[in-house]
Amino acid sequence: MTTFHMPADEAEARAIQDSLRARVVLDEPGPPPGTGLVTGVDVAYDEKKDVVVAAAVVLDAETLDVVDEATAVGTVTFPYVPGLLAFREMPTVLEALESLTVDPGLVICDGYGLAHPRRFGLASHLGVLTGLPVIGVGKNPFTFHYEAPGPLRGDTSPLLDGEDEVGRAVRTQEGTKPVFVSVGHRISLDNACAHTLRLARRFRQPETTRRADALCRQTLREATA
DNA sequence: GCGACAG
DNA sequence: ATCTTGTCGC
Numbered sequence: 001m002t003t004f005h006m007p008a009d010e011a012e013a014r015a016i017q018d019s020l021r022a023r024v025v026l027d028e029p030g031p032p033p034g035t036g037l038v039t040g041v042d043v044a045y046d047e048k049k050d051v052v053v054a055a056a057v058v059l060d061a062e063t064l065d066v067v068d069e070a071t072a073v074g075t076v077t078f079p080y081v082p083g084l085l086a087f088r089e090m091p092t093v094l095e096a097l098e099s100l101t102v103d104p105g106l107v108i109c110d111g112y113g114l115a116h117p118r119r120f121g122l123a124s125h126l127g128v129l130t131g132l133p134v135i136g137v138g139k140n141p142f143t144f145h146y147e148a149p150g151p152l153r154g155d156t157s158p159l160l161d162g163e164d165e166v167g168r169a170v171r172t173q174e175g176t177k178p179v180f181v182s183v184g185h186r187i188s189l190d191n192a193c194a195h196t197l198r199l200a201r202r203f204r205q206p207e208t209t210r211r212a213d214a215l216c217r218q219t220l221r222e223a224t225a
Numbered sequence: 226g227c228g229a230c231a232g
Numbered sequence: 233a234t235c236t237t238g239t240c241g242c
Contacts, residue, residue, distance in 0.1 A: 043232075045233055080233075082230040088233095089232075111231045121231070142231050180231090232233050 002129050004090050006077060013084045017120040023128045024113075024120070030106065030133045030187030033198045034062050037105030040208025041097065041126075043089045044216040045076065046224050052076050053223060054092035055216035057208065058102055064199075064207050070099035071219045082142075083117045086125040097130065104132055106187070106195065108208045112136040113184030115144060115159055115167035127185020134184030135192040137206055141169070141180055149178050154197055168193050172200035179205060 002020070007013040038061045043054045051073065058068040072095035078087040097104060113123030113136035123136030141159060146169045149157040153174055159167035159182070167182030170193050181196050183189050199206035205213075 043233085045232085047234075049233080080232065082232090085232055116231080136231085138231050140231065143229065 004094060004129060006091070007087060010081060010084060013078070013081075013087050014118065017118050017125070020125065020128050021118065021120040024124050025127075025186045026183065028133070028186040028188075030191045030195075033191070033194045036061050037067060037102065038195070038199065038208050039097075039100070039104035039107045040206065040210075040212035041093050041107060041109045042209060042212035042216050043092060043110075044213075044220040046220060050076050051220070051223065052089065052092050053216045053220040054089065054096040055212045055219060056093075056096040056100055056104065057211040057215055058100060058104060059208055059211065061105070066211065068100050068102045069211075069215060070096050071215060072096040072099060073219070073223050085111055086122040089122065090125060090129070093126065094129065104130075107132050107134045107184075108137055108195070108199065108206050109134060109184070110136075110138065110209060112138050112142060112167065112180070113182045115142060115161070115180065115182035117143070119166070121182070121184075123182065123184025133186035135187060135195060136167075136182045136184050137196055137209060138180040138182075139177075139205070144180075146180075151175075156193060165189075170196055172197060173204050176204045
């Protein structure tokens with residue numbers, strides 16, 4: 001497992017992404033939906049943007065029951081720069097994941113994997129550092145373009161960077177905006193979309209993300225109070 | 226040079 | 233991400 005290194009500036013951060021990108025594994029199908037464990041990770045920031053809380057919530061993939069959860073509180077040491085999000089969140093996210101008492105199985109995180117200017121978003125980075133299969137599910141199309149998917153749950157359309165399909169817009173609920181799924185590590189795009197759809201039975205976002213979001217926000221309130 | 230820009 | 237009133241809809 002590779003150790004996280006905090007770059008001194010944006011140029012070094014981009015160089016790290018260009019270097020680690022070669023370690024992304026794209027030829028594995030990933031675990032079948034509905035089996036094993038699935039882990040959601042998310043972070044929340046305080047008003048001053050200097051405290052960050054990460055949460056990891058492990059669910060049984062079939063029942064969606066909570067199996068384990070962990071949080072970590074850290075300090076933000078890198079500014080938000082589109083394309084360099086991982087350097088803000090990675091240290092605290094890794095700490096939360098390492099605090100779990102079970103194997104996380106498949107990880108679902110906010111943001112993107114291959115759908116990234118250098119094809120190495122947060123989900124790819126997290127996958128390479130942990131070795132775990134990772135999916136990226138974003139709420140916005142970032143800098144990419146797409147045609148609206150059909151109106152029904154399960155309808156999809158390609159997320160395009162020019163001619164390249166870097167991810168997929170997935171309609172998880174009728175009457176709501178799609179989410180944007182991309183491959184992080186050790187999973188296919190088809191399977192990533194199938195997992196996302198299965199985990200978003202009731203709401204727009206996957207249950208893993210919703211649980212992790214609620215936990216890190218609650219923990220932030222308690223840590224800030 | 227200007228606009229766009231995951232969280 | 234987070235700040236935030238009112239407002240639309242179930």
